[in-house]
Amino acid sequence: MNKKAVVLVSGGLDSATTLAMAKHQGYECYALSFNYGQRHAIEIKSANEVAKSVGALEHKVIQLVGLGDIGGSALTDASIEVPHQLSSENSSEIPLTYVPARNTVFLSLALGWAEVLDAEAIFIGVNAVDYSGYPDCRPEYIQAFQTMANLATKKGVEGGMIKVETPLIHLTKAEIIQQGISLGLDYSRTVSCYAPDELGYACGLCDSCVLRREGFAAAKLADPTRYSKG
Amino acid sequence: MNKKAVVLVSGGLDSATTLAMAKHQGYECYALSFNYGQRHAIEIKSANEVAKSVGALEHKVIQLVGLGDIGGSALTDASIEVPHQLSSENSSEIPLTYVPARNTVFLSLALGWAEVLDAEAIFIGVNAVDYSGYPDCRPEYIQAFQTMANLATKKGVEGGMIKVETPLIHLTKAEIIQQGISLGLDYSRTVSCYAPDELGYACGLCDSCVLRREGFAAAKLADPTRYSKG
Numbered sequence: 001m002n003k004k005a006v007v008l009v010s011g012g013l014d015s016a017t018t019l020a021m022a023k024h025q026g027y028e029c030y031a032l033s034f035n036y037g038q039r040h041a042i043e044i045k046s047a048n049e050v051a052k053s054v055g056a057l058e059h060k061v062i063q064l065v066g067l068g069d070i071g072g073s074a075l076t077d078a079s080i081e082v083p084h085q086l087s088s089e090n091s092s093e094i095p096l097t098y099v100p101a102r103n104t105v106f107l108s109l110a111l112g113w114a115e116v117l118d119a120e121a122i123f124i125g126v127n128a129v130d131y132s133g134y135p136d137c138r139p140e141y142i143q144a145f146q147t148m149a150n151l152a153t154k155k156g157v158e159g160g161m162i163k164v165e166t167p168l169i170h171l172t173k174a175e176i177i178q179q180g181i182s183l184g185l186d187y188s189r190t191v192s193c194y195a196p197d198e199l200g201y202a203c204g205l206c207d208s209c210v211l212r213r214e215g216f217a218a219a220k221l222a223d224p225t226r227y228s229k230g
Numbered sequence: 231m232n233k234k235a236v237v238l239v240s241g242g243l244d245s246a247t248t249l250a251m252a253k254h255q256g257y258e259c260y261a262l263s264f265n266y267g268q269r270h271a272i273e274i275k276s277a278n279e280v281a282k283s284v285g286a287l288e289h290k291v292i293q294l295v296g297l298g299d300i301g302g303s304a305l306t307d308a309s310i311e312v313p314h315q316l317s318s319e320n321s322s323e324i325p326l327t328y329v330p331a332r333n334t335v336f337l338s339l340a341l342g343w344a345e346v347l348d349a350e351a352i353f354i355g356v357n358a359v360d361y362s363g364y365p366d367c368r369p370e371y372i373q374a375f376q377t378m379a380n381l382a383t384k385k386g387v388e389g390g391m392i393k394v395e396t397p398l399i400h401l402t403k404a405e406i407i408q409q410g411i412s413l414g415l416d417y418s419r420t421v422s423c424y425a426p427d428e429l430g431y432a433c434g435l436c437d438s439c440v441l442r443r444e445g446f447a448a449a450k451l452a453d454p455t456r457y458s459k460g
Contacts, residue, residue, distance in 0.1 A: 024306055033373040038357035060296060061296060062294060062295065062296040063293075063294075063296055064292060064293075064294060064295075064339075065292065065293035065294075065295060066290060066291060066292040066293055092420035100341070100342035100343070100345040100346050100383070100384075101338055101339070101341040101342035101345060101382060101383065102342070103382070104338040104341060104342075104378070104379070105335070105338040105339055105342060107338075108331055108334040108335040108337075108338040109294075110329070111330070111334060112331035112332070112335060113330075113335075115330040115331060118332050134382060135360050135382055135384065135386065135387045136381075136382045136384060138381065140381055141378070141381040141382055143378050143409065144374070144378035144381050144382075145382075147374050147376045147377070147378070148334070148371070148374035148375050148377070149334070150374075151365060151366075151368065151371040151374050152333070152334045152365055152366045152371055152374075152375075153330070153331065153365060153371055154330075154365065157365045161411060186323050
């Protein structure tokens with residue numbers, strides 16, 4: 001039987017690369033996305049295209065109804081403006097785009113599915129280099145989640161482990177893009193922008209767009225992103 | 231300003247008692263329930279009645295659409311029969327009624343809400359005495375969740391803490407019931423049964439009914455539960 005992995009796929013560049021890497025490592029991949037009232041629902045469509053093109057066996061979308069109105073983040077709360085600059089650069093501040101406990105919620109649901117599938121791993125495309133402002137993207141957070149998961153699950157209690165894999169955690173955006181390209185990934189299917197327009201064009205100005213553009217430039221690779229401005 | 235707590239309320243006896251205890255400790259209580267395809271949706275109605283009668287400021291129900299078909303438990307998967315005996319007693323086996331990663335998912339969403347509310351605590355009615363078969367009801371699991379939560383949240387990073395409170399963890403069912411009665415709790419509003427009938431009558435035979443009956447008997451208190459059989 002093939003080894004299985006649940007891979008968190010958001011429709012963005014990082015998680016698409018993570019999925020391609022998991023697949024390349026020989027895992028049978030089960031893609032998992034969330035619809036939680038994020039303002040850019042086009043992500044789900046991108047996630048589905050990415051899952052198909054990389055060859056995931058299944059793509060599951062879990063809808064979290066009632067989470068959106070918890071609010072507290074520019075990504076889910078329409079009353080907070082999405083910041084158009086690198087808010088976390090050269091500062092220890094937590095960006096406005098931080099969603100409360102998001103990775104914890106996503107990893108927890110991935111853990112549940114992994115347990116049912118008898119999967120060996122969960123892959124998540126967190127990165128501690130570019131987004132140091134998010135507390136739940138740090139290696140020490142992932143380590144603590146792993147410890148908790150080992151105590152939470154049947155597999156852990158029985159001496160096994162569902163390993164949380166973070167292959168991008170120490171890579172720069174340019175290195176991530178180089179990895180994806182070398183694995184044949186088509187980045188035109190991915191959406192990174194925090195505020196894409198209705199047709200899916202990226203704004204070119206938000207934190208995420210700026211990092212993506214700089215990544216392609218640093219990797220000396222053509223950027224297939226469709227930008228509406230800038 | 232009053233101190234705030236998010237309290238996980240399922241509609242059962244344990245979480246109702248936990249809510250009454252949080253309220254008694256002076257917290258402004260925010261009740262949180264989940265609709266995740268559990269077979270006994272009557273729980274949500276009970277949770278709402280309990281939240282109101284104890285005086286929670288708000289009762290939020292988060293619907294997890296797509297989790298139910300992850301399956302893997304007798305409580306969500308209609309093809310697995312609910313066991314009518316104490317499966318965990320005198321054994322280290324994990325009961326069939328175990329829902330994969332359930333407490334981790336619930337606590338994670340409670341953590342997100344607690345962060346937005348700037349709450350000081352999350353209350354969960356886990357118990358390590360009667361249900362030793364569930365890995366995510368053990369003190370070492372809760373401890374590991376706390377460590378992870380401190381690393382996951384803004385509050386944790388800034389030196390604060392959202393404390394996970396488990397006031398029932400070392401109490402017997404009889405002690406839990408005595409606590410609730412002393413705080414004026416009306417247990418007729420709660421539903422413990424794993425397989426209640428359409429009118430909300432408890433089966434009287436499942437693990438949860440048996441523990442509840444024995445709890446009232448040991449506490450020498452009248453059991454207000456409406457049983458359909460037995």
